[in-house]
Amino acid sequence: MAVSDYQLIEAWQEVLRLSKLEAGQTVTLLTSSTTHPQTLQCAQIAAQSMGAIVNRLDLLPVNAEKALSRDSLAYLGTTPLTGNEAAIAALKASDLVLDLMTLLFSPEQIDILKSGTKILLAVEPPEILVRTVPTEADRARVTAAAALIKAAKEMSITSPAGTNLRCPLGEFPAIREYGFVDEPGRWDHWPSGFVLTWPNERGTNGTIVIDKGDILLPQKKYSTEQIILTVENGYATKIEGGVEAELLDEYMKSFNDPEGYAISHIGWGLQPRCHWSTLGLYSRENTIGMDARAFEGNFLFSLGPNNEAGGNRTTACHIDIPLRHCTVSLDGRAVVRDGNVLDGGVGEYE
Numbered sequence: 001m002a003v004s005d006y007q008l009i010e011a012w013q014e015v016l017r018l019s020k021l022e023a024g025q026t027v028t029l030l031t032s033s034t035t036h037p038q039t040l041q042c043a044q045i046a047a048q049s050m051g052a053i054v055n056r057l058d059l060l061p062v063n064a065e066k067a068l069s070r071d072s073l074a075y076l077g078t079t080p081l082t083g084n085e086a087a088i089a090a091l092k093a094s095d096l097v098l099d100l101m102t103l104l105f106s107p108e109q110i111d112i113l114k115s116g117t118k119i120l121l122a123v124e125p126p127e128i129l130v131r132t133v134p135t136e137a138d139r140a141r142v143t144a145a146a147a148l149i150k151a152a153k154e155m156s157i158t159s160p161a162g163t164n165l166r167c168p169l170g171e172f173p174a175i176r177e178y179g180f181v182d183e184p185g186r187w188d189h190w191p192s193g194f195v196l197t198w199p200n201e202r203g204t205n206g207t208i209v210i211d212k213g214d215i216l217l218p219q220k221k222y223s224t225e226q227i228i229l230t231v232e233n234g235y236a237t238k239i240e241g242g243v244e245a246e247l248l249d250e251y252m253k254s255f256n257d258p259e260g261y262a263i264s265h266i267g268w269g270l271q272p273r274c275h276w277s278t279l280g281l282y283s284r285e286n287t288i289g290m291d292a293r294a295f296e297g298n299f300l301f302s303l304g305p306n307n308e309a310g311g312n313r314t315t316a317c318h319i320d321i322p323l324r325h326c327t328v329s330l331d332g333r334a335v336v337r338d339g340n341v342l343d344g345g346v347g348e349y350e
């Protein structure tokens, strides 16, 4: 449903408050041709109402001749910032960047964060933003879950459909996504509310069964049949099934990059205000599918890059696959059981 400017301005003011924006600080809104006009307008008003110096940096789109999907998270690595020193300088000189165009997984984003600039990604439509305004409780819950990952040596995942995967941990940090940027140099994504990490390089082995109803992103579809991934030494070595498997496999082959088959981030959803069924209510063009990535109790795994976590794999192919009904365990202790977050992971929502 449509939202009023007033409602969206209030939502932005809350997110900027949680992000500790102070009067006199510089906020730069990063936009492109896909930026939602109401989101831009209300973010500018909210930031200015809080006494910030507000700039806008509009960048031209890239990758049209390479990407097959229009989804901003589908083709990664090069962005309008690549080689754009003037734009990078402006963002490094800002206290807070509101990314309304998607820099995610870019070396430039990592470079800008290192300067202490905070970056908040927000590209879902206004009504999803308003429904998922983050809270301190989101932050506390995600932080507690990340501490469990930090202490663990292995994440294992099983499901009634036949998933049986073991992921050694320790080489990469646990990443918290809770929807606001309250520390210098922090990146986050509004909406979110999930925790993730990366398995040790070449360490993951087992089988992943993408079952009927599990979601493929950027395809933005619920699989209508099982797709079976064989994972050996950190890479999906076989993709088996029917036409769904063929569709996934051909799409991945189009990148002509073996690194796209690597297991990327793994984790689980903790956002009760996001839902598995929401994707079915939107056309592909109108959402990047954050409800699917954040709904409480999913097991979200990804194929492709690990540079976001400090790794050196920057493949352009990035696929996010949230699964239902999984049991996720850390060192043998379940944190999610059959798609329900247990108190260990961290279950009860205040």
Ligand SMILES: O=c1ccc(O)c[nH]1
Pocket: 073, 177, 189, 192, 293, 302, 320
């Ligand atoms: O917020 C995000 C979005 C996509 C992704 O792969 C990770 N986190």
